[in-house]
Amino acid sequence: MQRSLLINPDICTGCLQCEMACSFEHFGMINPSKSVIKVFEFHHDGRKVPYTCTQCAEAWCLHACPVEAIVINKETGAKVILEDVCVGCKVCTIACPFGTVNYNHDSGKVMKCDLCGGDPACALACPTGAITYVDSDWTGLERMRQWAAKTDSRPKAQA
Amino acid sequence: MAWHKQVLRVNLSKGTCKAEPLNMKWVQDYLGQRGLATKYLVEEIDPKVDPLSPDNKMIFVTGPLTGTMASTGGRYSVVTKGPLTGAVACSNSGGYFGAELKMAGWDMIIFEGKSPKPVYLLIQNEKAELLPAENFIWGKSTWDTEELLKKKHQDPLIRVSSIGRAGENKVLFAAIVNDLHRAAGRSGVGAVMGSKNLKAVAVRGTKGVTVANPKEFMKATIAAKKVLADSAVTGQGLPKFGTQVLMNVINEIGASPTRNHRDVQFEGASKISAEAMHEKRPTDGKANLVTNQACFGCTIACGRISKIDETHWTVKNKPEYWGASGGLEYEAAWALGNDNGVDDLEALTYANFICNEDGMDPITFGATVAAAMELYEMGVITEKDTGIKAPFGSAEALCKFTEWTAHGEGFGKILGLGSKRMCEKYGHPELSMTVKGQEFPAYDSRGIQGMGLAYATSNRGACHLRGYTVASEVMGIPVKTDPLTTDGKAGLVKAFQDATAVVDSTGLCVFTTFAWTLNDIQPQLQTACEGDWSLEKLNLVGERIWNMEREFNNAAGFTAKDDTLPKRLLTEAAKTGPAKGKVNELGKMLPEYYKLRGWTPDGVPTKETRQRLGL
Numbered sequence: 104m105q106r107s108l109l110i111n112p113d114i115c116t117g118c119l120q121c122e123m124a125c126s127f128e129h130f131g132m133i134n135p136s137k138s139v140i141k142v143f144e145f146h147h148d149g150r151k152v153p154y155t156c157t158q159c160a161e162a163w164c165l166h167a168c169p170v171e172a173i174v175i176n177k178e179t180g181a182k183v184i185l186e187d188v189c190v191g192c193k194v195c196t197i198a199c200p201f202g203t204v205n206y207n208h209d210s211g212k213v214m215k216c217d218l219c220g221g222d223p224a225c226a227l228a229c230p231t232g233a234i235t236y237v238d239s240d241w242t243g244l245e246r247m248r249q250w251a252a253k254t255d256s257r258p259k260a261q262a
Numbered sequence: 263m264a265w266h267k268q269v270l271r272v273n274l275s276k277g278t279c280k281a282e283p284l285n286m287k288w289v290q291d292y293l294g295q296r297g298l299a300t301k302y303l304v305e306e307i308d309p310k311v312d313p314l315s316p317d318n319k320m321i322f323v324t325g326p327l328t329g330t331m332a333s334t335g336g337r338y339s340v341v342t343k344g345p346l347t348g349a350v351a352c353s354n355s356g357g358y359f360g361a362e363l364k365m366a367g368w369d370m371i372i373f374e375g376k377s378p379k380p381v382y383l384l385i386q387n388e389k390a391e392l393l394p395a396e397n398f399i400w401g402k403s404t405w406d407t408e409e410l411l412k413k414k415h416q417d418p419l420i421r422v423s424s425i426g427r428a429g430e431n432k433v434l435f436a437a438i439v440n441d442l443h444r445a446a447g448r449s450g451v452g453a454v455m456g457s458k459n460l461k462a463v464a465v466r467g468t469k470g471v472t473v474a475n476p477k478e479f480m481k482a483t484i485a486a487k488k489v490l491a492d493s494a495v496t497g498q499g500l501p502k503f504g505t506q507v508l509m510n511v512i513n514e515i516g517a518s519p520t521r522n523h524r525d526v527q528f529e530g531a532s533k534i535s536a537e538a539m540h541e542k543r544p545t546d547g548k549a550n551l552v553t554n555q556a557c558f559g560c561t562i563a564c565g566r567i568s569k570i571d572e573t574h575w576t577v578k579n580k581p582e583y584w585g586a587s588g589g590l591e592y593e594a595a596w597a598l599g600n601d602n603g604v605d606d607l608e609a610l611t612y613a614n615f616i617c618n619e620d621g622m623d624p625i626t627f628g629a630t631v632a633a634a635m636e637l638y639e640m641g642v643i644t645e646k647d648t649g650i651k652a653p654f655g656s657a658e659a660l661c662k663f664t665e666w667t668a669h670g671e672g673f674g675k676i677l678g679l680g681s682k683r684m685c686e687k688y689g690h691p692e693l694s695m696t697v698k699g700q701e702f703p704a705y706d707s708r709g710i711q712g713m714g715l716a717y718a719t720s721n722r723g724a725c726h727l728r729g730y731t732v733a734s735e736v737m738g739i740p741v742k743t744d745p746l747t748t749d750g751k752a753g754l755v756k757a758f759q760d761a762t763a764v765v766d767s768t769g770l771c772v773f774t775t776f777a778w779t780l781n782d783i784q785p786q787l788q789t790a791c792e793g794d795w796s797l798e799k800l801n802l803v804g805e806r807i808w809n810m811e812r813e814f815n816n817a818a819g820f821t822a823k824d825d826t827l828p829k830r831l832l833t834e835a836a837k838t839g840p841a842k843g844k845v846n847e848l849g850k851m852l853p854e855y856y857k858l859r860g861w862t863p864d865g866v867p868t869k870e871t872r873q874r875l876g877l
Contacts, residue, residue: 116501116563118556119358123331126470127480133330134365134470136419146442149552149567149586228331230487230561 105180105239108216108223110153115233117142117151124228128219137207139216140225140234153234155225156203156216158182164215167198180239181218189213264326264473264790265289266367270390272383274458275316275375279383279390284369290793291876293800295325296352296766297807299341299370303350304810306372309817313345313450314432314457316376322363322423322463323371325769329364329471329558332483332786333490334771336361336558344449345457346434346626346680347699347723349815353437353451354727354766355423356557356565357444359465362421364769366467377459382424384415385465395461403427403619404439411464424462425452426620431670432456433678435626435701443588443618444557444565449700449722450680452621479789486782487561493777495737500564500773501554505592506536508704515736515745516839517709518596519702521603521654522632523695523828526706526836530605534595538607545571550607552586562773566590568611576612576661588618593726596704597628598664602635603654610657613664620668626680629701631663633681633693634673642688648673692829698723698820707831707848709841710735712743712751715851718825719755721811727772729758739776746840748847752854760804767807806875809859809867813877822865825852 122138130137140155162182165173172188173195175181189212195204196213204215216223218236226236237244267284285302292298299321311317320342327335338360344351363371366387380395398414399407408422423440429452436452437445446452455461473479490496499507512518513531520528532538539551548569556563568589570577577583590598590611598610617624637643638652645651649672652659666674676684681701685694695702700723707714712731720728731754735745743754761780765772768787780800787795826832831846856863860871867877 116554116556116560118560118563119558120331120561123559127331127476130470131476132470132472134468136365136468137470146587147585149555149569151555230333230491231563 106221106236107158107239107242108155108218108226109235109237109242111233112150112152114231115142115151115153116231117144118230120228120230121153121225121234124224128224129214137214139203139205139214153225154203156182157201158216158218163198163200164195164204167194169194176217176220179218179221182215183217184213184215186210186212263792264330264471265294265369266364268368270368270371270385272371272373272390272392273375274373274377274381274392274460277377277392279392281388291803292807293326293764293767293803294369295323295328295337295339295769296341296354297763297803298767299323299339300350300352300807300811300814302370302372303341303343304814307343309343309814310819311343313343313348313454316458318343318454318457320373320451320454320458321370322373324360324364324369325767326791327786328769329361330473330483330769330790331480331559332770332790333487333561334557334559334774335769336560337769337771338363339766340438340446340451342451342454343818344451344722345432345453346450348818349698349722349820350811351449351451351722352766353446353448354772355438355440355444355446356560356771357441358558359421359423359440359444360769361558362465362467364467364471365469366465367469371463373458373460376457380459380461382411382462382464383460385463385467387467387469399424399461400430401427404621405442405619407462408442411462415464417466420464420466422462422464424621425455426622426668427670428620428622428668428678429453429456430461431678433622433667433670434680434683435623435630437617437621437623439618439621445618445621445623447623448625448725450623473790474792475789479786482785482789486778486786489782490561490774490777495739495776496562496774497777500562500776503536504554504564504566506539506566506590506595508592509535509595510537511736512705513600514839515709516836516841517706517736517745518600518704519695519706520600522601522629522636522693523702523706523830524636525838526709526841527839528600528603528605530603531600533605534590534599534607534610539566539568539589543571545573550611551589557771560771562771564773570611570615571608574608574612576609583612583615587615590614593703594624594628597625598660600704601628601632602660604657604660606657609661613661616664616668622668625703626701627664627667627677629695630677630681630684631660633685633695634663634677635659636693637685637688637690642690695828695830696724697827698824700724705732706836706841707827707846708836708844709839710745711748711846711851712745712754714827714831714846714848715751715755715855716758718827718848718852719759719855721808721815727762729755729762730772731755731758733758733776737776740779746844748850752851752858755851755855756858759808760801762804763807764800764804767803802875806877809871809875809877812865813867816866822863825865
């Protein structure tokens with residue numbers, strides 16, 4: 104079974120534990136500027152939205168890469184950067200329609216979400232459950248359940 | 263490492279920014295943030311300095327856990343000599359700015375001198391420069407300042423800490439505001455910033471933070487986060503209701519100062535409570551509260567984000583106030599509300615927005631308005647002075663006063679002095695509800711006896727954040743004590759004061775202590791920091807910080823005579839509620855407190871105490 108990151112912005116508090124966890128997992132230091140998940144704040148509406156790579160099946164970044172530095176991890180489905188192959192040309196950062204592949208000037212390579220090899224640090228660190236890691240084929244399950252809960256065809260008791 | 267060991271020294275007179283090594287010997291004795299910056303301050307300034315003169319210094323400081331995954335590890339403090347009090351000032355703020363400063367590679371910034379012209383400091387990692395603020399952000403609100411800085415430097419990820427017009431005008435309770443609605447709020451630190459012609463500090467940091475023992479640190483922080491999540495207060499009450507969870511509780515126990523402390527219960531409290539913020543308004547069907555919000559790294563998320571009813575008279579035809587912004591926390595709701603007898607939730611939210619927008623401490627501001635309203639009701643001042651009818655309960659007067667004080671207009675110029683100077687000016691110093699010149703927060707010490715001692719001895723003037731015995735006396739944390747007795751309160755106050763001094767020096771938020779004790783904090787510090795950080799050492803650090811602050815204040819001219827409360831609290835009994843008939847019995851607690859502190863009856867640390875603490 105493959106899993107996907109499922110993000111529910113309604114319960115994100117903007118604490119950035121996910122950004123810290125992401126940078127710690129990949130760089131061994133706490134540094135949100137190196138996180139590949141980003142929390143956006145829409146201040147006027149009081150909304151906070153975590154955003155990261157959705158791991159497209161037909162990934163634009165992968166197809167755009169001229170040196171085949173982006174490969175699919177068969178187990179997780181993640182599109183993963185091979186750092187020793189990546190030449191830092193940044194074509195993938197242009198190709199990605201969602202902006203989720205970005206350049207890291209320290210390494211001279213690009214970086215993107217790799218699902219931490221199947222145990223995403225962001226989801227583990229999220230204190231409210233705004234980021235979870237669920238069955239890829241059933242990311243709508245919880246929303247379906249909520250709607251299901253609202254249906255009730257039993258006869259109403261007379262008031 | 264948990265400390266970058268780097269200090270940025272900014273000489274505003276000369277226009278220079280220089281890096282220097284952090285004094286690691288002092289780190290061992292004073293930890294970070296509040297303790298460490300206060301050590302720098304007391305070593306570098308004359309305690310008798312005029313707080314608004316170029317000779318005063320102002321320090322922005324982080325703690326060793328700022329910018330780490332420890333829950334709430336995003337705090338910074340502003341330490342200086344406060345213009346409202348003349349005592350040491352240390353105001354603590356959350357949001358994201360503190361962590362960003364740490365990410366840029368700095369433990370603290372020391373500002374000295376005064377810039378000949380308005381400037382702001384831009385920090386991009388190791389690069390720091392002073393840039394002109396005139397014809398750009400000077401004269402602008404903190405909200406506009408942040409937006410303009412991000413635009414000019416083409417970087418939406420910049421974090422900004424700035425003063426509004428209140429700070430520029432040297433309102434004596436001006437705050438320094440970061441991330442639009444988080445504030446180093448008390449004691450007038452914003453006026454010091456304004457006196458230095460420093461408008462803002464804008465930071466972008468990409469260097470990150472490391473800890474001494476990452477694996478063990480993660481274990482310790484995960485365990486500590488679980489303690490917060492499992493606590494009814496930090497896991498449920500604060501995220502859902504914010505600090506406003508206290509509004510009805512404190513009112514019910516008869517400890518809610520009302521109408522400038524004439525009363526101890528406010529009949530309108532439920533209308534401006536946390537519960538009221540959740541209720542749908544009849545006008546637009548929406549609740550005042552939009553959502554809760556966390557500061558950097560915080561797994562509690564007590565912050566309130568509110569929207570004002572667009573049809574409310576305060577914001578009619580003012581769409582700039584229709585968006586979501588920092589809503590009422592308990593202290594602001596109380597000071598603007600109960601203390602003035604105002605029960606209009608939307609008006610209070612508006613006044614709070616303005617306090618954030620132009621950088622004012624809503625506690626001192628609200629309490630100063632309360633004193634003005636009492637003077638008005640007594641006939642000492644009239645509409646001629648105030649520019650508007652100003653009886654208790656007038657939301658209109660409150661909102662006008664807020665605008666005028668924020669913008670430096672009319673009666674706002676008098677209010678901007680704080681209640682002590684204002685009441686002296688009108689010949690009624692007894693109506694100023696202050697200790698050492700700083701206004702009380704939202705707990706009446708007639709109904710919570712220990713708080714009377716905590717206020718009287720607080721090193722930055724009346725304050726709930728220097729020793730929050732409310733936790734014990736009202737909430738039973740860590741153990742329940744009777745709020746109406748003085749027994750054991752001297753020891754309780756000392757314990758809270760010392761422990762809080764440690765928490766304020768870590769980079770963590772003091773609200774964690776609704777669930778955590780130093781036993782929960784110690785393992786996080788120990789695994790993040792180099793060296794030994796045992797509980798024994800931390801306890802000693804806390805006590806050392808408290809005594810260092812006390813000695814600074816003594817040298818600044820304060821004496822035991824200043825460890826007192828306004829006459830009203832000592833002689834006018836509470837009229838209603840469980841504390842009915844009670845005054846604060848400070849005299850029963852203070853001598854014991856001095857003794858426990860190892861101070862002389864004059865409130866001076868003895869030679870033995872100084873030696874024991876290595877002062």
